[in-house]
Amino acid sequence: MHNKQFLYQITIVATLGGLLFGYDTAVISGAISNLAEYFGLSPAQKGWAASSALVGCVAGAILASYVSTVLGRRKGMIVASVLFFVSALGSGLADTFSAFIIYRIIGGLGVGLASMLAPMYIAEISPASQRGLLVSLYQLAIVTGIIVVYFVNYLIALQGDATWNLNLGWRWMFASEAIPSFLYFVFLFLVPASPRWQAMRGENNKAKNTLNKINGEALADDIFEEIKEELKQEKGTLKDLMTPAMRLALGIGLGLSIFQQITGINAIMYYAPEIFKSFGSSGDTALLQTVMVGSVNLVFTVIAVYSIDRIGRKPLLLWGMVGMGICLFVVGAGLYTQSTGLWLLFFMLGFVACFAVSWGPAVWVLLSEIFPNKVRGAAMSIAVFIQWTANFAVSQTFPMMAESEALKAQFHGAFPFWFYGMMSILAVIFVLKFVPETKQKTLEEMTELWETRSKK
Ligand code: BGC
Numbered sequence: 001m002h003n004k005q006f007l008y009q010i011t012i013v014a015t016l017g018g019l020l021f022g023y024d025t026a027v028i029s030g031a032i033s034n035l036a037e038y039f040g041l042s043p044a045q046k047g048w049a050a051s052s053a054l055v056g057c058v059a060g061a062i063l064a065s066y067v068s069t070v071l072g073r074r075k076g077m078i079v080a081s082v083l084f085f086v087s088a089l090g091s092g093l094a095d096t097f098s099a100f101i102i103y104r105i106i107g108g109l110g111v112g113l114a115s116m117l118a119p120m121y122i123a124e125i126s127p128a129s130q131r132g133l134l135v136s137l138y139q140l141a142i143v144t145g146i147i148v149v150y151f152v153n154y155l156i157a158l159q160g161d162a163t164w165n166l167n168l169g170w171r172w173m174f175a176s177e178a179i180p181s182f183l184y185f186v187f188l189f190l191v192p193a194s195p196r197w198q199a200m201r202g203e204n205n206k207a208k209n210t211l212n213k214i215n216g217e218a219l220a221d222d223i224f225e226e227i228k229e230e231l232k233q234e235k236g237t238l239k240d241l242m243t244p245a246m247r248l249a250l251g252i253g254l255g256l257s258i259f260q261q262i263t264g265i266n267a268i269m270y271y272a273p274e275i276f277k278s279f280g281s282s283g284d285t286a287l288l289q290t291v292m293v294g295s296v297n298l299v300f301t302v303i304a305v306y307s308i309d310r311i312g313r314k315p316l317l318l319w320g321m322v323g324m325g326i327c328l329f330v331v332g333a334g335l336y337t338q339s340t341g342l343w344l345l346f347f348m349l350g351f352v353a354c355f356a357v358s359w360g361p362a363v364w365v366l367l368s369e370i371f372p373n374k375v376r377g378a379a380m381s382i383a384v385f386i387q388w389t390a391n392f393a394v395s396q397t398f399p400m401m402a403e404s405e406a407l408k409a410q411f412h413g414a415f416p417f418w419f420y421g422m423m424s425i426l427a428v429i430f431v432l433k434f435v436p437e438t439k440q441k442t443l444e445e446m447t448e449l450w451e452t453r454s455k456k
Pocket of ligand 1: 139265269297359391
């Protein structure tokens with residue numbers, strides 16, 4: 001019998017990494033305008049204030065491979081929690097713009113680390129039958145972090161008048177992250193190290209012990225043997241990533257990361273109020289509509305959590321992307337023909353719903369399960385690094401595409417949406433041709449899958 005309660009408890013602790021991911025990337029939205037005024041920032045500096053954390057994320061994802069092997073998944077997450085804590089206090093107390101940027105990059109490092117280590121850890125402690133559900137809880141935590149910080153920002157802004165908000169309000173917004181990071185730090189001491197990492201280090205008794213607690217003794221022995229067997233077969237060097245089987249797995253991991261981002265989700269997540277204004281909404285309404293985006297994101301992620309082990313990853317990715325593509329083309333058409341209005345909001349929310357039920361969680365689930373134990377650290381780290389790079393590229397270029405006078409004259413604002421729509425067609429082809437179904441397979445069976453596939 002699985003010890004479900006124990007499994008859920010340790011999963012929830014690890015998902016706090018996702019909560020901080022959402023919290024840290026979205027906190028800027030509520031603080032940026034006062035922060036810019038306080039430091040007297042130029043538009044370019046304002047952009048840097050927002051995107052500097054993403055640079056930290058890219059670097060953190062690169063470091064994650066090393067950290068996951070040398071320190072382990074759990075201790076790596078402890079390091080991330082310390083980085084979040086330092087960043088929260090540092091950016092809240094910063095007295096110069098440069099100090100602020102440095103502390104935001106430190107927080108970004110934490111996000112980059114946690115964004116790989118948390119789903120990896122969850123996949124490694126989960127029994128195959130529940131892995132999809134448990135890793136998607138991580139995505140649920142990201143989305144929850146986004147909504148929570150939105151409300152925290154709002155509540156903080158209510159605590160004083162305009163002058164207070166200009167001088168202090170934004171500082172409290174950043175500093176508030178110290179609370180969840182401290183909790184993450186403390187709770188991480190209550191969870192075991194990943195049994196797969198322990199087995200890799202030859203700490204067999206410890207690994208067995210952890211597997212026993214999670215899976216019950218009968219199952220634990222089988223899983224342990226499977227892990228040992230798989231570890232025997234491969235050596236974990238970078239060269240091993242270059243075998244035909246691993247090149248295939250890595251290619252799919254990269255494709256998933258890139259398509260998750262270049263179909264535009266974060267253009268919506270980071271610029272929603274601006275987009276809604278371009279549909280004809282007033283400032284206040286645009287903020288309200290942004291809350292709707294967050295809520296739809298949350299509700300449909302909950303649906304995904306329950307569907308991913310039943311329906312499987314592939315159908316969700318396929319139909320989710322078809323839905324996202326249709327919504328993108330329709331929104332583009334509405335803008336192109338200048339028939340804007342409330343109905344566009346419906347399709348925008350449709351896009352977010354389709355993403356939340358499919359590519360949001362499924363990409364993290366697949367990234368955490370498609371690579372064999374020995375190379376999982378290096379391979380996931382590369383895939384997550386590419387994801388943050390693609391995220392950075394999209395967040396930087398969306399305003400450039402949306403505000404370019406030449407593009408506006410020709411496409412009336414439709415260009416970015418049609419561009420993302422074209423990418424969604426490529427994503428559908430990619431899923432059909434390359435992505436395998438991995439539901440219910442043990443992490444060890446995954447290795448065989450790539451071997452057979454690469455021979456075909
Ligand atoms: C992505 C993030 C995105 C979030 C939105 C995650 O899966 O990795 O880039 O902001 O979903 O819900």
